[in-house]
Amino acid sequence: MPKKPPKKPVAVQERTEKGGISKLTPEALSLMADFFKVLSEVSRLQIVCSLKAGDKNVTEIIEETGLGQANVSKHLKMLTQAGVVAREQRGVCVYYRIANPFLFELCDLVCDALTIQAEQHSQQLQQLSQLRQSR
Amino acid sequence: MPKKPPKKPVAVQERTEKGGISKLTPEALSLMADFFKVLSEVSRLQIVCSLKAGDKNVTEIIEETGLGQANVSKHLKMLTQAGVVAREQRGVCVYYRIANPFLFELCDLVCDALTIQAEQHSQQLQQLSQLRQSR
DNA sequence: CCATTTCACTACTGTGTAGCAATATAATAA
DNA sequence: TTATTATATTGCTACACAGTAGTGAAATGG
Numbered sequence A, B: 001m002p003k004k005p006p007k008k009p010v011a012v013q014e015r016t017e018k019g020g021i022s023k024l025t026p027e028a029l030s031l032m033a034d035f036f037k038v039l040s041e042v043s044r045l046q047i048v049c050s051l052k053a054g055d056k057n058v059t060e061i062i063e064e065t066g067l068g069q070a071n072v073s074k075h076l077k078m079l080t081q082a083g084v085v086a087r088e089q090r091g092v093c094v095y096y097r098i099a100n101p102f103l104f105e106l107c108d109l110v111c112d113a114l115t116i117q118a119e120q121h122s123q124q125l126q127q128l129s130q131l132r133q134s135r
Numbered sequence C: 001c002c003a004t005t006t007c008a009c010t011a012c013t014g015t016g017t018a019g020c021a022a023t024a025t026a027a028t029a030a
Numbered sequence D: 001t002t003a004t005t006a007t008a009t010t011g012c013t014a015c016a017c018a019g020t021a022g023t024g025a026a027a028t029g030g
Helices: A026-038 A042-050 A058-065 A069-081 A102-133 B026-038 B042-050 B058-065 B069-081 B102-133
Strands: A085-090 A093-098 B013-015 B022-024 B085-090 B093-098
Touching: A026 B026, A026 B042, A026 B102, A042 A058, A042 A069, A042 B022, A042 B026, A058 A069, A058 A093, A069 A085, A069 A093, A102 B026, A102 B102, B022 B026, B042 B058, B042 B069, B058 B069, B058 B093, B069 B085, B069 B093
Parallel strands: none
Antiparallel strands: A085 A093, B013 B022, B085 B093
16 A cells, blocks of 8 residues: 555546446545455454444443454544544544445445355365365 | 464354344454455456456456556465455466456445545535635 | 466565554543 | 543554565476
8 A cells, every 4th residue: 555645536437438338547446445445454343343233432332342442543533534434422422333324235245245255165175075085 | 454363164144142133253354354455455456447347367467457467466366365356277378357246246336335425525525615715 | 408478486675554552632520 | 620531642563565576487489
């Protein structure tokens, strides 16, 4: 991840001259990469999961995840900046929630794909061991 | 990303004792995080995009992306191990293809979400500047 | 056989960042 | 005001990894 210049609104898609299929601009790819990167850490996924059941304040998240306070705070900042979660101050506490329910849809999709992949993988291992035994 | 212990097949979901909603295990979250991490680099997304049109060998990918050869090779290794792309040797050349079309679905989903998010963001900026002018 | 092409691997450097501890800030209570 | 609780931030260390250059290996052509 060599660079992170200040981000301005950019066109996410552009039309190629030879019609039809649209091609993603490098800027769009960079946005996508940043989005995926935010979700590429177990701690942040833990936080996201803990928010699946509903709003929580930082202390509750700390208790549920077992992560350190500074750590959670930093991750929440990243998640907020990425637009994944939303921040709302209520009295002394700060509550966070999933900003876009599409995230759950996405996670389910990935989870299903990974499950299938894992099953296929273990099947292959089974076949391998069977081949070895029959030798 | 502190650790990367050798991965064995694991249960991706487990049932919580108090019924209903299933909770993701730490192992499952780790798998998800790894998957997202593979997609969290512009170079790898470029490679994925270049494969959208169909199979390509390494040289073709290098030409299309402008990346270095060693670099592309390393990224392709990661993508292959993650099960994102599949490898096939044909004579001297090695061809790669997207292993699971679900990836396109996923990318489209993310792309749409980011587009909407970007639009909302720019709208907010517009409103802000209007507020400033009317002062 | 040697030369070329295609790809993979290794070693290295620089950058980003996770986690921790300590400190700072903010909001409320006493 | 001061004290307390809840978050945020900063400074630090350690580690992961992107990119590069050089080398290795395997297939093909001459």
